[in-house]
Amino acid sequence: MNTLMAPPLFTHPRELRAEIAAGRWDGNLGTIPQGYTQSSVVILPGSHAADFLKFCQLNSKAAGLLHMGAPGDPDPGPLAPGGDIRSELHSYRIWRDGELVGRASDVKDLWREDMVAFYLGCSLTFEHALTQAGVVRGEGRVYTTGIPTTAVGNFSTNLAVTMRPMDTANAIRAIQVTSRFPATHGGPVHFGDPAKLGLKDLSAPDFGPAPTLGADELPVFWACSATAVLSAQAAKPDLMITFDPPYMLITDRRVEETAVF
Template sequence: MAEADLSDPRRLRAEIRAGRFDAPTAGVGGDALQANLVILGAADAADFLRYCQANPRPCPLLAVGAPGDPSLPALGEGIDLRHDLPRYHVWKTGELAERRTDIADLWRDDMVSFALGCSFSFEAALSDAGIPVRHQDAGRNVAMYRTNIPTRPAGRFSGPLVVSMRAMPAADAIEAVQICARYPLAHGAPVHLGDPALIGIADLAAPDYGDPPDIRDGDIPVFWACGVTPQAAIVEARPDIAITHAPGHMLVTDIPADRAEAILTGIRPTIT
């Protein structure tokens, strides 16, 4: 039996739905836009939408589902959020209660889904420019850290900024900034370069999420706003139930990452 083409987003989602792929999505899906996921009951959805609007760097809003509808047609044909992510986290009153590969039996008619941009979306562009993406090379998840930088609160939601980190030679860092600035829906340019202690990170070898990084002589750490930030906000808000992607295990959309801004402009949700 031939191996599935994991560079094709639809085939990748089919493999995930069939239970044949449950790994981090860095380096798969080709050049497709990847998305973080937050699912909440309708009672919490308005506050969370405002939280995203108040914090666009960690929470670049791509699409919002209709209550009770697990599809996101703006992001891909046939997407079903109950099945199409490799791994999910289930939160109850702010505590991580379960880790799952399918959430069909938890779905409720009042659930509202939020897809937020992900930094995995620009990694192909970094690789094409010859900039190392070390967690992919090592077959690891990206390292992610809670910082001492507060996000802007909205309703019940607040908490610290979470960042992802990619170590690279210092000579590549400026080019990485320029490349990633072209991907505002994937968190855009980094929020910090250099000394992690300045943003409250004590030990790069002990990330709060993901895997320890591969840092080599001559590398500097470069930090991007991260879509795990809402999970820290869920801990603070303590909604009765929330479902998110497991860090690093994203929804892979049908949208080319380098055209996402043009394709999604005008159809992304706004607050009225």
């Protein structure tokens, strides 16, 4: 009798990143080591770095900065010492003049000595904490709201949010849990009526299929690092490299290291 067995988890992010860099990982999210901080990555030319840094600082709920690399340095520093951001994401999005022009599994051939990597907090980090706390919720969906961010130079956009459906009791628990992690978006920016965020139709998310909300569920909205990508699109750098959801940088930092209490 044949039985299907779940693929084994990688025991440490270093192992996973090595497999990704070697082109051997199949993208199965179920094998990602649990309990580690995940980071959204935006890589820009140095001429745009100062404005983007300030944008992140002024809009930290959506674009909380975990680390900023030096120009030309692909090492993620304290997040993944000795790593190489040019080859350790499963998939990258390539942008030119604000337009998506392709995807790649390795960007070493695009790397320039002026490129600066920004490592942003990602809510997939606290998904582990929500699961550990027994919070029952639906899958997240991303929307662009009608709420403007604080613009810096040409970096300007409305706030993007991730909506997760859940009932009232789970929403209360989710607020308690996620508020511990301000570096990865923290607590929700809103729950309930989506019109308060300028959203008219939850059945049409920016990414993913239409969500399903049960009769006893309400939408709960967290700020999303897609905000940072949207702002950089507006700035139209000649080259930009970003993460390709749902494939983030799996760092060496434990989730609890980003908690404030």
